[in-house]
Amino acid sequence: MSRPQLDRVRQIALAFPAVNERVSHGEPCFFVRDRRPLCYFHDDHNGDGRISLWCPAPPGVQEEMVTAEPIRFFVPPTSASGVFAGWLGVYLDTSGSNKVDWSEIADVLEEAYRHVAPKALVSELDNRTR
Numbered sequence: 001m002s003r004p005q006l007d008r009v010r011q012i013a014l015a016f017p018a019v020n021e022r023v024s025h026g027e028p029c030f031f032v033r034d035r036r037p038l039c040y041f042h043d044d045h046n047g048d049g050r051i052s053l054w055c056p057a058p059p060g061v062q063e064e065m066v067t068a069e070p071i072r073f074f075v076p077p078t079s080a081s082g083v084f085a086g087w088l089g090v091y092l093d094t095s096g097s098n099k100v101d102w103s104e105i106a107d108v109l110e111e112a113y114r115h116v117a118p119k120a121l122v123s124e125l126d127n128r129t130r
Contacts, residue, residue: 051093073090
């Protein structure tokens with residue numbers, strides 16, 4: 001397991017209201033109130049040799065990010081049941097001029113949180129940042 005990247009994702013994700021971590025499908029995953037997926041952390045998913053994060057995204061975000069920066073963002077494979085359709089994939093193992101920007105990862109996770117969390121929890125988040 002790629003400990004430094006997972007630790008950074010964990011630090012960001014668990015700071016949101018009512019987020020917890022558990023293993024799902026053999027990978028560390030973060031959920032809002034143990035039900036709504038916030039993100040999946042993948043290390044060598046199906047032998048792809050990459051470290052990545054998959055997050056739900058509002059409509060249009062996936063296409064915008066993947067088109068703009070395909071070295072850093074990708075379209076996660078959709079499951080047979082449609083899970084992960086529209087989600088945004090972010091590579092966490094890039095380097096050089098494409099090095100991971102952890103501030104941007106925090107923004108991606110916040111956008112995912114706002115997309116899936118109940119309104120009351122989003123309000124709680126907004127009250128924390130004021």
